[in-house]
Amino acid sequence: MTEPVADIGVVGLAVMGSNLARNLARNGNKVAIFNRSPEKTEHLVVEHPEAEFVPTFTYEEFAASLARPRTAIIMVKAGAGTDAVIDELVRVFEPGDIIVDGGNAHFPDTIRREKAVRETGINFVGAGISGGEEGALNGPSIMPGGSDEAWVTLGPILRSIAAIAEGEPCVTHIGHDGAGHFVKMVHNGIEYADMQLIAEAYDLIRRGTGKTPAQIADVFAEWNTGELESYLVEITAEVLRQNDAATGEALVDVILDEAGAKGTGAWTVQTALDLGVPASGIAEAVFARSLSSQRGQRDAAVGLPGPAPAEHEGFAHDAETFVEQVRLALYASKIVAYSQGFDIIRAGAAAYDWAIDLGAVSKIWRGGCIIRAQFLNRIADAYAAQPDLPLLLAAPYFAEALGRAQDAWREVVTVAAASGIPAPAFASSLAYYDGLRADRLPAALVQGQRDFFGAHTYRRVDRPGVFHTEWSGDRSETQES
Ligand SMILES: NC(=O)C1=CN([C@@H]2O[C@H](COP(=O)(O)OP(=O)(O)OC[C@H]3O[C@@H](n4cnc5c(N)ncnc54)[C@H](OP(=O)(O)O)[C@@H]3O)[C@@H](O)[C@H]2O)C=CC1
Numbered sequence: 404m405t406e407p408v409a410d411i412g413v414v415g416l417a418v419m420g421s422n423l424a425r426n427l428a429r430n431g432n433k434v435a436i437f438n439r440s441p442e443k444t445e446h447l448v449v450e451h452p453e454a455e456f457v458p459t460f461t462y463e464e465f466a467a468s469l470a471r472p473r474t475a476i477i478m479v480k481a482g483a484g485t486d487a488v489i490d491e492l493v494r495v496f497e498p499g500d501i502i503v504d505g506g507n508a509h510f511p512d513t514i515r516r517e518k519a520v521r522e523t524g525i526n527f528v529g530a531g532i533s534g535g536e537e538g539a540l541n542g543p544s545i546m547p548g549g550s551d552e553a554w555v556t557l558g559p560i561l562r563s564i565a566a567i568a569e570g571e572p573c574v575t576h577i578g579h580d581g582a583g584h585f586v587k588m589v590h591n592g593i594e595y596a597d598m599q600l601i602a603e604a605y606d607l608i609r610r611g612t613g614k615t616p617a618q619i620a621d622v623f624a625e626w627n628t629g630e631l632e633s634y635l636v637e638i639t640a641e642v643l644r645q646n647d648a649a650t651g652e653a654l655v656d657v658i659l660d661e662a663g664a665k666g667t668g669a670w671t672v673q674t675a676l677d678l679g680v681p682a683s684g685i686a687e688a689v690f691a692r693s694l695s696s697q698r699g700q701r702d703a704a705v706g707l708p709g710p711a712p713a714e715h716e717g718f719a720h721d722a723e724t725f726v727e728q729v730r731l732a733l734y735a736s737k738i739v740a741y742s743q744g745f746d747i748i749r750a751g752a753a754a755y756d757w758a759i760d761l762g763a764v765s766k767i768w769r770g771g772c773i774i775r776a777q778f779l780n781r782i783a784d785a786y787a788a789q790p791d792l793p794l795l796l797a798a799p800y801f802a803e804a805l806g807r808a809q810d811a812w813r814e815v816v817t818v819a820a821a822s823g824i825p826a827p828a829f830a831s832s833l834a835y836y837d838g839l840r841a842d843r844l845p846a847a848l849v850q851g852q853r854d855f856f857g858a859h860t861y862r863r864v865d866r867p868g869v870f871h872t873e874w875s876g877d878r879s880e881t882q883e884s
């Protein structure tokens with residue numbers, strides 16, 4: 404019989420779980436490991452003897468190896484795999500033990516699982532973990548939900564393995580039940596938007612200036628020394644600089660232009676729609692990936708009228724000026740994407756009764772995760788100055804940056820449209836910004852139309868109340884009681 408020698412266990416030893424287990428071991432924990440296929444367990448033990456893992460091959464053995472109260476982190480394929488592992492752990496665990504799901508679970512699943520597991524007396528914590536392979540090993544950003552009771556035990560463990568940014572661990576108790584996975588979902592939605600904006604910036608620079616991918620890598624490397632400093636800008640330079648060994652071409656030119664997606668971006672947009680939050684920049688990023696993968700429709704659209712980007716190649720007369728305009732447009736659009744992301748979190752917190760501290764969220768995203776960026780310090784500052792900030796992009800720092808970017812942002816969107824270069828995230832971010840600023844929106848006409856065909860009523864600018872016009876009668880106005 405296995406002795407209860409381990410402080411913590413990890414179930415699921417693929418990329419994330421194996422590296423997280425090593426991170427836990429490096430930080431003074433005795434780690435029990437288990438994977439459905441035993442080969443992964445055996446492999447990890449052989450590859451990393453320094454970690455002194457406790458290998459286990461049945462759930463009974465896994466539970467027996469853990470000191471009480473038992474704590475296990477699940478890192479398996481989200482969905483049915485997570486449910487299967489939870490069922491097994493609930494079978495072998497006892498009241499007071501803690502099960503942490505560190506995968507990319509959809510937050511309604513986490514709410515459901517937390518409720519079901521709580522009834523057994525076992526604590527269930529859905530924790531978003533970001534940082535990929537490197538982050539899991541060296542320090543991810545961690546977004547745990549779950550109960551206050553579980554956080555007392557988990558907090559010190561998670562703090563010991565999280566990334567450190569500005570001297571602070573990138574982990575905080577986000578809120579109860581599904582709050583952690585909700586925030587991780589929005590993190591990924593912002594990730595989609597950031598990646599799409601960067602991709603549009605690359606495309607515009609390439610077509611506008613004729614620079615090679617390697618030259619554009621230099622542009623991104625330079626941008627990474629300023630206000631755009633971020634992990635995604637940094638790795639963009641790396642990807643653009645990479646040559647394909649087989650052809651000698653830039654790797655980016657031999658990668659099929661059809662973007663994949665595992666679903667977290669779509670969940671973010673679906674949630675934003677449900678909550679009535681106009682997360683248009685994030686939505687465009689998700690749709691841009693979908694469009695890229697519609698190969699049949701893209702083939703059917705070849706030859707349709709419109710400017711042919713090739714004819715406009717090198718349209719930027721002053722390459723350096725254009726590159727700077729794109730930089731400013733990227734920064735402004737990025738501000739919009741983050742502002743929309745924080746709006747989704749605020750709306751989610753209200754809808755699900757989670758006390759989410761938006762400033763704390765911005766702080767734990769400063770290190771370890773995929774969207775880590777210098778920029779998040781400015782967001783943290785904005786929430787520190789005004790914790791109930793109604794609109795992030797209107798905070799003084801961002802308002803100034805948006806002011807500075809105005810002309811360039813508009814010029815880049817104009818030039819993209821005129822040249823037939825798709826820049827949906829840039830364009831929708833600008834339209835969103837203009838929509839917010841507008842003194843008056845054509846929504847008034849939409850209200851009139853709704854009242855016309857469906858007696859849906861409207862409110863007036865000059866007096867309170869709800870009104871309807873008798874459109875099919877004498878067109879007099881009545882006030883609803
Ligand atoms: N990869 C990344 O960069 C990131 C991933 N995540 C999330 O972390 C989790 C793990 O990701 P990753 O390491 O990439 O691994 P995968 O998502 O590829 O999942 C593979 C792991 O899941 C296990 N598994 C699948 N189905 C079952 C099942 N029914 N019962 C038991 N185990 C099962 C596999 O076991 P077996 O070996 O037996 O097949 C394997 O250990 C996922 O939820 C993912 O979304 C989060 C952040 C970043």
Ligand SMILES: O=C(CO)[C@H](O)[C@H](O)COP(=O)(O)O
Binds near residue numbers: 533535664665667668
């Ligand atoms: O969670 C992550 C990082 O935070 C993953 O990298 C993310 O799942 C990637 O998503 P997609 O495959 O949809 O691009």
